[in-house]
Amino acid sequence: MDFQQLQRDLLLQRWRSERQLGQPRSACGPTNRISDVPGVRVGHHTVDNGETQTGVTAIVPPGDNLFLNPLPCGATVFNGFAKPVGLVQVEELGVLQTPILLSNTLAVGTLFTTLVRDAISRNPELGRSLPTVNPLALECNDGWLNDIQALAVTEAMAQQALDSAQTDFVRGSVGAGRGMSCFSLKGGIGSASRLIPSLNATLGVLVLANFGALTALTLDGVRLGEMIAPLLPELTPQRDAGSIIIIMATDAALDARQLKRIAKRAGAGLGRLGSYWGHGSGDIAVAFSTQTTPQPPEDAALEPLLAAAADATEHAVLDALLSAEAVSGFRGHHRPSLTEVLDKLATTPRSA
Numbered sequence: 001m002d003f004q005q006l007q008r009d010l011l012l013q014r015w016r017s018e019r020q021l022g023q024p025r026s027a028c029g030p031t032n033r034i035s036d037v038p039g040v041r042v043g044h045h046t047v048d049n050g051e052t053q054t055g056v057t058a059i060v061p062p063g064d065n066l067f068l069n070p071l072p073c074g075a076t077v078f079n080g081f082a083k084p085v086g087l088v089q090v091e092e093l094g095v096l097q098t099p100i101l102l103s104n105t106l107a108v109g110t111l112f113t114t115l116v117r118d119a120i121s122r123n124p125e126l127g128r129s130l131p132t133v134n135p136l137a138l139e140c141n142d143g144w145l146n147d148i149q150a151l152a153v154t155e156a157m158a159q160q161a162l163d164s165a166q167t168d169f170v171r172g173s174v175g176a177g178r179g180m181s182c183f184s185l186k187g188g189i190g191s192a193s194r195l196i197p198s199l200n201a202t203l204g205v206l207v208l209a210n211f212g213a214l215t216a217l218t219l220d221g222v223r224l225g226e227m228i229a230p231l232l233p234e235l236t237p238q239r240d241a242g243s244i245i246i247i248m249a250t251d252a253a254l255d256a257r258q259l260k261r262i263a264k265r266a267g268a269g270l271g272r273l274g275s276y277w278g279h280g281s282g283d284i285a286v287a288f289s290t291q292t293t294p295q296p297p298e299d300a301a302l303e304p305l306l307a308a309a310a311d312a313t314e315h316a317v318l319d320a321l322l323s324a325e326a327v328s329g330f331r332g333h334h335r336p337s338l339t340e341v342l343d344k345l346a347t348t349p350r351s352a
Contacts, residue, residue, distance in 0.1 A: 203309060
């Protein structure tokens with residue numbers, strides 16, 4: 001018997017009976033979202049208007065004034081085909097001074113201005129008697145489903161995403177994830193969390209998933225993409241070149257160096273899904289602590305956080321795929337949802 005086919009059959013059997021995938025390697029938080037980290041909230045503004053399929057997602061850490069009370073922060077760039085703003089100073093100073101905004105590539109300037117205005121509203125002397133602020137805005141290219149040249153994202157939309165942030169938030173084809181593709185299927189916003197008992201802490205992950213080649217798609221260790229591709233001959237292929245943004249939050253009092261180490265482990269989670277961070281992909285992970293004063297543990301104590309970062313990243317992408325609904329947009333382009341594809345596979349007789 002073909003071993004890979006046996007694996008696929010077992011995975012689809014589970015889908016038929018449970019309608020779920022994913023096998024976390026350690027305990028999840030109560031909601032399995034980044035907001036399981038106390039004080040972290042997420043907001044969206046979604047644009048669903050014919051050929052314009054885009055939006056904004058805000059990750060809002062605790063604290064009313066991050067400019068005056070910045071948080072420890074580290075970042076890593078797996079592949080730098082990307083146009084973010086704010087990473088240079090994060091790398092240099094190791095602090096987060098604003099909430100984080102996500103959107104499409106050509107909206108970065110708008111996100112920057114929104115975060116500047118928001119910081120000025122809390123600090124009237126910003127840029128005058130006070131230093132300037134370092135907004136953190138990141139992007140993926142949603143130009144397959146969204147008319148990205150329309151420059152549809154406005155400051156008002158970005159501010160609404162900030163103002164609407166809450167702990168209970170939706171995932172999938174919403175906010176910045178509205179026009180994103182993942183493994184030639186519908187991508188978008190996904191989230192996961194893991195408990196770290198040894199540090200009395202939680203690690204939360206949110207992804208903006210817009211990457212991956214379908215034939216490489218690996219779910220629960222099963223190479224399923226090779227099985228999906230023949231069922232979707234009309235599907236426009238996607239190279240491993242679309243990008244992913246990974247945001248990690250923890251209430252462990254880590255310093256910037258340790259947070260950078262945690263962020264790096266997101267790459268292991270992406271590899272488990274079948275990604276190799278292709279030439280044209282912008283793959284970036286940012287990790288911050290909600291504790292303003294670092295009390296860094298011994299590096300050896302980070303072991304469960306390192307493992308959790310890889311695991312939660314893998315399952316946040318899976319969450320994005322399973323939460324996303326199919327979307328049609330720019331020039332009639334279409335991306336089906338993973339759920340409808342799994343349903344089709346589960347009901348398709350297998351040839352002997």
